[in-house]
Amino acid sequence: MAIDVDKDGKVGCAYYVAMDETLVLEEDISMGGIEAVDTLLLHVQPTSVIIPNRAPGDLIEFLERDAHRFDDNEESVGEHGAYVLRHLVSAQFDYEAGKEALAKVDLGLSKPDPVEILSWEDEPAQSIGSAAHHKLMRLAESINLKSCRSVGCAGAVLNDLERRRAAEDPSSEEEEGISFLVRSIEMNTSADTLLVSADSLISLQILQSELHPNPQTRSSNSSEPKAKETLSITGLLQALASSAQGKRKLRQMLLRPTTNLALIKERHRSIEVLLRAENGEIAKNMRKLLRKLKNTKTLLLHVRKGVDRVRGQLSIRVGDWKALLRFAMVSAQLQQATHALKGASAVAIFSRICIEINIKRFLHIGDIIIRTIDFQLSKESGHTEILPGASxxxxxxxxxxxxxxxxxxxxxxxxxxxxxxxxxxxxxxxxxxxxxxxxxxxxxxxxxxxxxxxxxxxxxxxxxxxxxxxxxxxxxxxxxxxxxxxxxxxxxxxxxxxxxxxxALAAAVLEHEEAILSASELFGELDSLLAFALASEKYNWTAPTMTTSNLIDIVDGRHPLQELLVPSYIPNDCVMAGGRGTGSLEEDRMGTRDRKKTPSPSMLILTGPNNSGKSVYMRQVALIVYLAHTGCYVPASRATIGVTDRILTRIATRETVVNDESAFLVDLKQAAFSMNFATRRSLLLIDEFGKGTTAESGSALFAAYLTYFLDLGMERPKVLAGTHFHEVFENGLLQPGKDLAFAHMDVHLDPEAEDPEEQVTFLYRLLPGRGSSSLGILCAAANGVPSDVINRAKAIVALLDRNESLVEACSDLSEEDKQRLEQAELVARRFLAMQVPSSGHGQGGSGTIRDMLRAVLAPEEVGTLGT
Missing domain, CATH: 1.10.1420 (MutS, DNA mismatch repair protein; Chain A, domain 3)
Structure with missing residues (x-):
């Protein structure tokens, strides 16, 4: 993966997928900065990252945090990151050099040639009429050559692939058969994509991975994943996919939610067909068949690698032939099962499977494998055996x-x-x-x-x-x-x-390689839709209504992860509408515009006690909007979701010991990012912004932050905010109106209960209006804070409620202290009034002084003040 960032924060990126033999370019991201790089790393999960020598210092510092460390000192041994970070000369990221390198890639569907980089003697791609120029023009049909940073990154990746290919030992046997060839070039664009930042992906638990518990696995250079998904949206849905192709396609759909209404509605229709009662057994049988499929791209790589002529042995494992045979048989069965689905004819994915999957072709593939490989004898001998009659x-x-x-x-x-x-x-x-x-x-x-x-x-x-x-x-x-x-x-x-x-068998199979890969992609998409359907059925999700109107209308919404962890979950509604603007590109393209003025607010501020469910509510709204844009059903009784272009959050602060930024500074950067990139179709989640500084400064920043979005007028985004700064409302800094509404989470209070845990009962129900208190002291008491601390806190809160000075209050003495002070003053006065005799050293003198001191200290005070 190659990354380049200029001084203005424009981000370019290109990466190579070895399994697919595909070079992927990302469209340049203007003012993306480190946040865009962080999101790309989460999406791609690279094993190697290359950057130019002229890269900005903050980019280098950011990437080095998670990179492999190869220091010689003993303390750093075993510290392995997620990827290897390498610096290349900046000339390799040059835009013109990148175009030249792209022009020289052979994308023929026949046996691909290794990537070749243009030499000085070759005719430059800019020469009009040259073969390279024509090739570059054809390439411009699929990639945007105006993304200069990404094109330069593509050139750096191609140069690195050439270096790897030249350094590869031809006699070595790599398990995956990686030959660093480029068979296709693709470009990911931000058009028709719901953008979710890296912070939002983690804050909303869309992605939530943990490192493998085995350090050796984490530090290995294998292609196996070094992290696994914990409780997250991705982990929840990927567990329901049956095949490797399905899991990969599902991850792509989840990490690139679309704003294309036609595609979303097509996925909804697919899920509806799979959830029909009459199709239940067919869908169950499809899942069983998909579990039998292995990754066909890996299998075809092994077939393309062929045999080892040097050693004269068959290097294609019999298991690969068995997997290909199974794929051929399962393909025919899945096509027949798709034909049997009721109501599938009008759905694109099912129609494509019925039309594009040629049963005769796949039965022919299976037949030539069966007539060539003796699987029983191969199992007994441990290597591939050829059947009699094959030659x-x-x-x-x-x-x-x-x-x-x-x-x-x-x-x-x-x-x-x-x-x-x-x-x-x-x-x-x-x-x-x-x-x-x-x-x-x-x-x-x-x-x-x-x-x-x-x-x-x-x-x-x-x-x-x-x-x-x-x-x-x-x-x-x-x-x-x-x-x-x-x-x-x-x-x-x-x-x-x-x-x-x-x-000869490998050549016969590779003649159908395109059909096999196409079928594999179709089955991956089918598997992902089956996973969506299974999740919808298992967790009681419903189909949302997608609209171009800039609104969110959710009835009985639930958090898809939180409801799995509690015995019962209280659903809540949400009604919001963003600014109407002057007509968006999406509406103009679809021929619809929302001219109707809606009374729904664009901003909802949540207050109420700690632990009452405010953060969960905000996250559930965002996750419902997010799932709707992936084409999946959503956890709600009914939902109408308007097309949303971005989900931005200021929720969780990600801190590490290697980050020298304070938590408050990280919060400010997230807030600035949302103000710079939010549009009227964006959804913003703001949870307790300003808590990292003094109450006065925090509340002022919070009020100004929200006021900024309200002042955008017709271009204001949809904002969900939660706070404990009640002084913002008491001082009238934010007033409810047609664009701003208050809500709080309901609780039941019982002050007479002896047990602190019974004094407050959280009802987790959203009610209109502002909550009067955060009940922080009751929450502290219910969570085991000592009673002395609780009583002192209550006293301080009472003083604040009476607008009394805490300085004067804390300087006052208690009644007990006043009594002790009065007694001490009385003793001091007696001592000063005592007449000491001039001859104190005579016989019996010491006894006289002791008697005088006893007289100074009254008998009732001796025990309290001491002698």
Missing amino acids: EYLDGLRREFADVCHLLPQLKEYVVQEVPREAVEYIRHCTVMPQLGFLTAVTIDPTTGEGVYHGQNHPEGEWMMCFFSEDVAYYKNQLMLDLDSQYGDLPSRIADEEIEVVM
Whole structure:
């Protein structure tokens, strides 16, 4: 993955997917900055990141936090990040060099050539009429060449692929068969995409991963994921997908929610068909069939890799052929199951499966595999075996070899007849081996390390030793040489012919590669829709109504994750409407405009006690909007969702020990990002903004922050905010009106209850109006804070309610302290009035002084003040 950021914050990105052999370019993101880079890292999850030497310092610092560390000192050993970070010369990120590199990529559907970078002698791509120029013009149909930063990143990726290909050892066997070829070039654009920042993805628990518990797995260079999804939207839905293709497609749909209403409604229709009662058994059978599928891209990579001619062995595992055979059979069954679905004819995905999946083609693929590979014998022998009848020439060689094997006992008898009588007992047997041919085995003499007899005094001369194994030495005599010349190296010829047969089979399968990959993509999409349907059925989700009107109308909405963790969940409604603007591009394109003035507010401020469910409510609204844009059903009784272009949050503050920014500074950066990028179709979640500083400054910032969005008028976004700054409302800084509404979470109070936990009961029900108190002290008491602290807090709150000065109140003495002070003053006065005699050293003088001191200290005060 290559990333480049200019001084104005414009972000360019390109990355290579080895499994798909695809180069992907991201459209340049204006003023994206570090936030955009963070989101791209979450989406792509790269194993290697390259940046130019001229990269900004904040980008380098940000990327180094999660990068591999290769320091030599012992303290850093074992600190492995998510990716390897490398710096390249800035010239490799040049825009013109990137176009030249793209123009030289061979995207032919035949066997692809390695990526070649344009040399100085080649004709530049800018030359009008050149082959490179025509190729670049064709490429411009699928990618936006005006995204200069991303094009430069693509050039850097292609140069790096060329370096990797040149450094690859051709004799090495890589398990995944990665050859660093580019077979396709794609571009991801922000058009028709609901943008969700990296902070929002994590704050809303759309993504929530944890590192693998095994450090060796985390630090390995394998392609296996080093993290797994915990309780999150992605983890929840991916667990319901049946195949690798489905999980991958589902992740793509979740990380790139769309604003294309036609696509969203198409997915909703697909889910509706799968949820029909009459289709229940068919959908269940489809899931069972999809579980049998392996990743076809990996299988085809193994097939394309072919066989190892150097070692003369079949490198395609029999399991891969079995998986391809299963894919062919399952494809035919899935096509038939799709035909059986009621009401599927009007849905695009099902129509494509019925039309594009050619049952005869896939049955033919399965037939040629079945007629070539002997799966039972392969299982017993541990390597790929070819069935009789797959090749007449191979069958002839095998028959000839079988005849030779039958002759081996006779060959031994012939050799025995030719050797002296005393050497007969040392002739063990005759055999034939690949590359070595016919051999005679003789017992080894331990004293000499050679065969006891190896042709001594034989008319034909001594035998030639080839090798020895344990207590047996293998020799060639004249008879063995004659047999070699007559029959040749039969085992090697058989192995070579087996390789030819497997290569022919691989070529026959690869003729249908495009159809197999296309079917795999269709099944991945089908699997993802089945996962959506299963989640909708399992968790009681309903189909939302999508509209171009800029509103959110949710009835009985629920949090899709929180409701799984509690015995019962209280649903709540939400009605909001953003600014009407001057007519958005989306509405103009669809031919609809919302001219009707709506009374629904654009901003809803939540107050109420701690732990009452304000944050959960805000998150559930955002997640319902988000799920609706993925094409999935939503956790609500009914929902009407307007097209939303961004979901921005100021909720959770992500802090790490390597981040030198304070929590308040991080909050301010998130707030600034939302103000710079929010549009009237955006949804903003603001939870307790300003809590990281003093109450006066925090409340002032909070009021000014919300006022900024209210003052946008027709361009104001939809805002959900939660706060405990009640002084904002008491001082009239924010007044309810047609654009601003207050709400609070309901609680039941019982001040007479003895148990603090019973004094407040959270009802988790949203009510209109502002809550009067946050009940922080009651929450503290219910959570085990000592009673002394609680009583002191109550006293301070009472003083504040009476507008009394805390300084004066804290300087006042208690009644007990006043009594002790008065007693101490009385003792001091007595002591000062005491007459001490001038001759205090005489006989009995010390006793007199003690008596005087006892008189100063009244008897009732001795125990309290001491002596």
